[in-house]
Structure formats: C-alpha cells, structure tokens
Amino acid sequence: MNNVSSKTLDYRSTELLKKKHLSITESRKKILSIFLETKDALAHGDIEKKASEKFDRVTIYRTLQSFVEKGLIHSIPTSDNSVRYALCKDCTEGHHHDDHVHFVCSNCEKTICLDDVVSPKLNLPQGYNADNVQVVIHGVCIECS
Amino acid sequence: MNNVSSKTLDYRSTELLKKKHLSITESRKKILSIFLETKDALAHGDIEKKASEKFDRVTIYRTLQSFVEKGLIHSIPTSDNSVRYALCKDCTEGHHHDDHVHFVCSNCEKTICLDDVVSPKLNLPQGYNADNVQVVIHGVCIECS
DNA sequence: GTAACTGCAAAATATTTGCATCCTT
DNA sequence: AAGGATGCAAATATTTTGCAGTTAC
Numbered sequence: 339m340n341n342v343s344s345k346t347l348d349y350r351s352t353e354l355l356k357k358k359h360l361s362i363t364e365s366r367k368k369i370l371s372i373f374l375e376t377k378d379a380l381a382h383g384d385i386e387k388k389a390s391e392k393f394d395r396v397t398i399y400r401t402l403q404s405f406v407e408k409g410l411i412h413s414i415p416t417s418d419n420s421v422r423y424a425l426c427k428d429c430t431e432g433h434h435h436d437d438h439v440h441f442v443c444s445n446c447e448k449t450i451c452l453d454d455v456v457s458p459k460l461n462l463p464q465g466y467n468a469d470n471v472q473v474v475i476h477g478v479c480i481e482c483s
Numbered sequence: 484m485n486n487v488s489s490k491t492l493d494y495r496s497t498e499l500l501k502k503k504h505l506s507i508t509e510s511r512k513k514i515l516s517i518f519l520e521t522k523d524a525l526a527h528g529d530i531e532k533k534a535s536e537k538f539d540r541v542t543i544y545r546t547l548q549s550f551v552e553k554g555l556i557h558s559i560p561t562s563d564n565s566v567r568y569a570l571c572k573d574c575t576e577g578h579h580h581d582d583h584v585h586f587v588c589s590n591c592e593k594t595i596c597l598d599d600v601v602s603p604k605l606n607l608p609q610g611y612n613a614d615n616v617q618v619v620i621h622g623v624c625i626e627c628s
Numbered sequence: 629g630t631a632a633c634t635g636c637a638a639a640a641t642a643t644t645t646g647c648a649t650c651c652t653t
Numbered sequence: 654a655a656g657g658a659t660g661c662a663a664a665t666a667t668t669t670t671g672c673a674g675t676t677a678c
Contacts, residue, residue, distance in 0.1 A: 361652055363658060382642085394660050399643070401658090415560035415619050419642090419668085441611060452611070458603040460618070465625030466586060466597070473605070474560050474617045480610030506677055508633060527667090539635050544668070546633095564643085564667090633676070642667065651658070 347371040358408040365393055369401050370410070379414050379422040379440070379449035414440050414449055415472050424451050437471060443479035450479060492516040503553040510538055514546050515555070524559050524567040524585070524594035559585050559594055560617050569596050582616060588624035595624060 351370040355362050372388050373380065380388070385398055402423060405411045411423045427438075439455040442448070457471040496515040500507050517533050518525065525533070530543055547568060550556045556568045572583075584600040587593070602616040 361657065363652070365659075395642085396644085396661085397659060404658095413562045415562045415617075417558040417560045417566070417617070419564060419566055421562070421564055439605060439607075441607070444614065452608065455605055455607060457618075458605065460584060460600055460603065460620070462584075462586070462600060462620070462622075463597065463625070465628055466620075466622060467628060468620045468622040469589065470621040472560075472562070472619045472621070473602075474619070475605070475607070475611075475613045476615040476617070477607075477611060477613040480608070483610055483612060506632065508677070510634075540667090541636085541669085542634060549633095629678105631676105631678090634674085636671105636673090638670085640667100640669070642665100644665070645663085646661105648661090649659080651656105653654105653656090 347374055350374055354410065358410050360404060360408055360410070365397050366401055366404075369393070369398065370405070373411060373423075373425050377450065379424040379451065381420045381422045414451075415474055416442075416449075417474075422449050424449070427453055439473045439475060441475045441477065441479060443482055444476055445478055445482035448479065492519055495519055499555065503555050505549060505553055505555070510542050511546055511549075514538070514543065515550070518556060518568075518570050522595065524569040524596065526565045526567045528565075559596075560619055561587070561594075562619075567594050569594070572598055584618045584620060586620045586622065586624060588627055589621055590623055590627035593624065 348367060348371065351367040351374060352362055354370060354374075355366055360366060368389060368391070369385060372385055376388070382395075382398060382402065385402075386393070386395070402411070406413060406423070409426055412426050414422045414424060416422060424440075437457045439452045439457065441450045441452050443450070457473050460468070460471065462468060493512060493516065496512040496519060497507055499515060500511055505511060513534060513536070514530060517530055521533070527540075527543060527547065530547075531538070531540070547556070551558060551568070554571055557571050559567045559569060561567060569585075582602040584597045584602060586595045586597050588595070602618050605613070605616065607613060
C-alpha cells in the first residue's frame with residue numbers, strides 16, 4: 339500500500355464515518371479502511387489478520403456492532419458459524435436494504451456481494467409477508483473458474 | 484405426547500436412520516424424533532431444551548454433524564451466529580439439494596422451510612456459476628399475521 | 629469381536645461485560 | 654468538560670478433542 343492510496347482511504351473512511359454520525363477515531367478509520375480496500379466480505383477474524391497493527395478483539399467486536407447499527411456494513415447469512423460483514427451500499431441507521439445477492443465461492447471461500455443482482459420477488463404462500471429477501475449462492479466465482 | 488405417536492416417531496426415525504446408513508442408537512432416534520415432530524428449524528440449543536432427557540452437549544454436536552453429512556438434515560443460513568438445522572426432504576450423502584426458501588418470522592423468531600417455494604434462477608454476471616441458491620426471507624409468518 | 633457411538637473431562641475458541649483511562653467533540 | 658471509545662482483565666458461552674467405557678451390528 340502506498341502513501342497516496344492510504345491517504346485516500348483515510349479520507350474516504352473519515353467522510354463515511356461523518357456521514358453516518360460516528361465519531362472519528364483511529365480504530366474506526368483503520369477498520370473501515372480494511373472494508374474499503376477489500377472486495378469480499380470479512381469475518382471478525384479476517385479483520386484481526388488484515389489489520390497492520392493489533393487491535394483489541396473487543397474493540398473490533400464493538401466497532402463492527404456500531405457499524406452495523408449505523409448502516410455502514412451489513413452481516414451476511416452463512417450456513418456455518420462464521421458471521422461475515424460487507425460494506426452497505428446505501429443503508430441508513432436502523433434500516434438495512436441490502437437486497438442484493440451474495441456469492442460464496444466454494445473454491446477460494448470468498449464471499450462477494452453481487453450488488454447488481456437484486457433479490458427476486460417470490461410468490462409466498464398465503465399469509466406470509468416478506469420484508470426482506472436474502473440470497474446466498476454457492477458456486478465458483480469468476481476468479482476461480 | 485402419547486404412546487402411539489411416540490411409537491410412530493420411534494419407528495419413523497429408525498427407518499430414516501437405516502435408509503441413510505447410520506447406526507441406530509437411542510440418542511440418534513431421540514434427536515431425529517425431535518426434528519420429526521417440529522415444523523420449524525432447530526438450533527443446537529433448541530435440541531437441548533426440547534430433549535426430555537439430558538444429552539451430553541458433545542453428543543448433540545456430533546449427532547448433528549453426522550446427520551448433515553448423511554443428508555438427513557441441512558443447515559440454514561442466518562445473519563446472526565446461530566446455526567439452525569431442518570430435515571432434508573430428499574438429500575443424499577454428500578449432496579444436498581435443499582433449494583427451497585427459508586422463512587424467518589420477525590415476530591415469533593421461528594425459521595420455517597417453505598418446501599414448495601423453490602429458489603429462483605438468477606442471472607449472474609459472466610463467469611459466476613451457481614451450484615446452489617439459498618434464500619432466506621425475513622417477514623411475518625402465517626401464524627403471526 | 630470390532631468398529632462406531634457416547635459421556636466425561638478438559639482444552640481451545642469465541643463473545644460479552646465491567647471498569648478505569650484516554651480521546652473526540 | 655462531558656460523553657463516548659478503547660484496552661485490559663475476567664466472566665461466559667460455544668465448540669472441539671482425547672480417551673475410556675459402552676453399544677450396535
């Protein structure tokens with residue numbers, strides 16, 4: 339990572355934090371920068387690994403939680419125990435509308451948001467009302483195929 | 484639970500275990516019976532609670548794992564840390580094809596398999612190949628609406 | 629009889645909470 | 654200056670592993 343892109347990341351994270359009414363702290367900027375420079379979804383452990391300096395585990399937990407609350411990132415459903423997070427495109431506090439498709443590559447194990455593929459409308463049985471449709475597709479991603 | 488239905492459950496679990504080439508043990512029959520008599524998906528903790536006698540946590544973990552491996556149950560993606568399982572309709576060892584929709588009620592918190600609503604075909608970007616499409620819908624279920 | 633399953637103990641991991649201190653606004 | 658964020662310690666919760674005894678086939 340060179341200085342220029344690092345400065346840009348810092349600037350972008352600061353702007354995003356301001357926009358979402360979160361106070362600007364070093365940890366938050368760093369953690370948000372990790373999301374900004376990563377295309378795929380991150381689990382708690384990935385953040386620990388990717389962070390150049392060491393953050394306290396607890397700080398990461400609390401930061402992720404605030405980010406989710408303020409609509410900066412969203413969690414992605416998985417079938418195992420790992421919770422993964424990715425940047426929200428345009429969610430607002432208390433209202434997530436990340437109705438896009440998530441793709442999990444069975445080869446490289448990465449989880450990718452396919453922002454352009456929107457969740458389909460489905461015909462549910464009488465009496466069921468959908469608020470939110472999450473789709474997780476398992477398969478082979480473009481880099482592994 | 485009366486004797487008749489309990490005998491039936493026992494019989495059905497035994498048959499299912501045989502069919503999936505799992506040895507017939509008391510714990511497996513009991514745990515499978517719990518799935519058979521429950522419409523919604525169960526987390527590890529739910530099984531502990533619902534079991535009339537106390538199973539060792541470890542036995543439950545290992546039983547669920549064998550059931551998943553042999554295609555008796557499948558895990559359902561969730562956005563929080565809870566892994567939930569439900570009976571498979573017709574999965575075989577090593578090959579799950581539970582391409583139906585899962586519905587999570589935001590009121591009663593139950594997770595229900597909508598076996599008749601099949602996952603849609605989606606147009607993925609060039610280079611992405613789907614093996615398996617999982618859909619989780621959040622909303623209000625028929626009993627709560 | 630043998631291989632597989634279970635239960636107990638304990639290890640390894642993951643998550644949450646309380647509190648004193650430090651930083652942002 | 655005040656409220657919020659952080660780091661440390663410790664409590665809790667969750668999951669995995671090893672091993673000896675038991676059960677299914």
